[in-house]
Structures are given as C-alpha cells and as structure tokens.
Amino acid sequence: MTTDGRSEGPMRTWSVILLAVALSLSGSVGAAQMSRAALVKRSDIILIGTVTQVGAVAVPEVPASARTVVVRVDQVLQKPLAVALTRGDSVTVETLRAGSLKPGTQATFYTTGWIFGRGVAVREVGHEPGRSPVVLEDQQEAVARARREMHDADLKAHIETAAMVVAGRVEEVRPAELPAAPARPKRISEHDPNWQEAIIQVEDGIKGAQAGERVVVRFPGSPDVAWVGTPRFAVGQEGTFLLHTDSTSGSPRATWGGKSVTAYTALHKLDVLSRQDATRVRDLIRKP
Numbered sequence: 001m002t003t004d005g006r007s008e009g010p011m012r013t014w015s016v017i018l019l020a021v022a023l024s025l026s027g028s029v030g031a032a033q034m035s036r037a038a039l040v041k042r043s044d045i046i047l048i049g050t051v052t053q054v055g056a057v058a059v060p061e062v063p064a065s066a067r068t069v070v071v072r073v074d075q076v077l078q079k080p081l082a083v084a085l086t087r088g089d090s091v092t093v094e095t096l097r098a099g100s101l102k103p104g105t106q107a108t109f110y111t112t113g114w115i116f117g118r119g120v121a122v123r124e125v126g127h128e129p130g131r132s133p134v135v136l137e138d139q140q141e142a143v144a145r146a147r148r149e150m151h152d153a154d155l156k157a158h159i160e161t162a163a164m165v166v167a168g169r170v171e172e173v174r175p176a177e178l179p180a181a182p183a184r185p186k187r188i189s190e191h192d193p194n195w196q197e198a199i200i201q202v203e204d205g206i207k208g209a210q211a212g213e214r215v216v217v218r219f220p221g222s223p224d225v226a227w228v229g230t231p232r233f234a235v236g237q238e239g240t241f242l243l244h245t246d247s248t249s250g251s252p253r254a255t256w257g258g259k260s261v262t263a264y265t266a267l268h269k270l271d272v273l274s275r276q277d278a279t280r281v282r283d284l285i286r287k288p
Helices: 009-025 036-042 133-161 277-286
Strands: 045-054 068-078 090-094 106-116 120-129 164-175 195-207 214-220 238-245 253-256 259-265
Touching: 036 106, 036 120, 036 133, 045 090, 068 106, 090 106, 133 238, 133 277, 164 214, 164 277, 195 277, 214 238, 214 253, 238 277
Parallel strands: 090 120, 214 259
Antiparallel strands: 045 068, 045 106, 068 090, 106 120, 164 195, 164 238, 195 214, 238 259, 253 259
C-alpha cells in the first residue's frame, strides 16, 4: 500500500514492464548513442549475422570471455578488400558489453578489424537488431545511405577548407620552378616530390574564382611511395577541383603570364572530382 492507502500493485507492474523494455532496448549497443552515419564512419567491417555462441570464440588467437560471441555471417555489407569474409563464415565479435547478445539474435554489426589469422575477429562499435529478409534489404540500403551521407559530410567539410573551387580543364603541365631557401641549398632525396604545375582554365568559378581565369596548381610528379594516391594532372583533363593555397612545396607563389600569382595544391583524393560533380558541390555549398 502507498501512504495514501492506494494499492501499489499496478504501479509496480508498470515499473517492471518499463524496466524490461529499457533492458531490451539496451541490447542495441552503440546504436542508441550514435547515428547510423557515425557507426558507419567508425567501422571498417559491417555485417549482418546471427549469434551462434556466447562466451566463445571461433579464432584460436582470441581468449574466450564474457564479452566474446561467435556470429555466423548472413551478409557482408562492408569490408576491406584484403579481408576474406563471406556468407556462412563464423566471426568472433568482442562486444561492448557482456550479456548484450544471446544465441539466435540476428543483428547488423558495426565493427573494427581486430585479429586476422585462422579466422576473423572484430571489435564491436555498435549493433542494430535485424531479423527478416525485408529488414536485411532495408539495412543494406540504410548502410549505403549512411555511407553517402558520411561522404557528403566529409566533402562539405573539405569544400569549406578550400580557398577556391572550380570546374575547368587542364591546359598545360610543366615542371615547377621553386626557389631554393637562401639559408639552405635545395636537397634531393628519394622522396623528393618532383613538383609539377598544372595550368587550369576555369570554366565555372564555384567558389573564389571567375570563369576565364587561369590558376596554377602544383602536384607531385614523383612515383615514390610517399606520394602514392595523390592526384595527378594531365593536359586535357576536365574536372571539378578543390584548390588549397600551397603550403607544402615551400613557395606559395608561382609565375603565369609573366606575373607572380598564388600557387595552389590539390593533394587530397577529394580535391579532384569529375566534371559532373560540380552540381553536387554547389548543392553542398548551399546546404546549411
């Protein structure tokens, strides 16, 4: 009885029900605290799978604990190319919290790679429940959409740091002429970038430029491993370019048409996009 004489039976019953609901929802570890886009961004292996064992492992290199579970892979949504993982494989998952998963539970697991030996072991970033083929299809699209949103967010942030964004065409490529620092003569090493300069005719000044301008963009011509993956330019190349004031080559100025002009770089993979991406870039600039 309560202090005012009313029965506390119904109140206690509802408390028990609410507690049970809260505990069941807490099984979606990580998902409640992070958006799906955040889960995708923090994960390199994403899969839909079914828990087959709790407190066990499928990889001998990993000691079993209250937080380890064995998951049968039902569908791989994302993984590095170098990782061998396919439907039907058993994966060891180190969960965020002991007891959060039970045998028979199907979920989408957002994880990071942990151990790759005689099997695959991963660490959980979060998981979302999923039990039917419809949910599986929805989850595949949801992960793909989250990946697009994540990429758009990264691109928008990169656009904001660019000094100039243009759509245009490479008219000329030439070796860069960089003055040696007065106190130190120029030194050549195996990692020397062998700076080149691309002269780009601006056809569409999206940010910080006008159509008809020419801009000088420096890029490494060296095939050295230190510059693998850095965008390169060729005469006739068209695209949408995110340009940053040159703070890498050691000389922020270049020469064009007999005049000293600002030199730019485009060293990140997001700095060089297709010509068709100009519309998408404009939309992201307008997006709050």
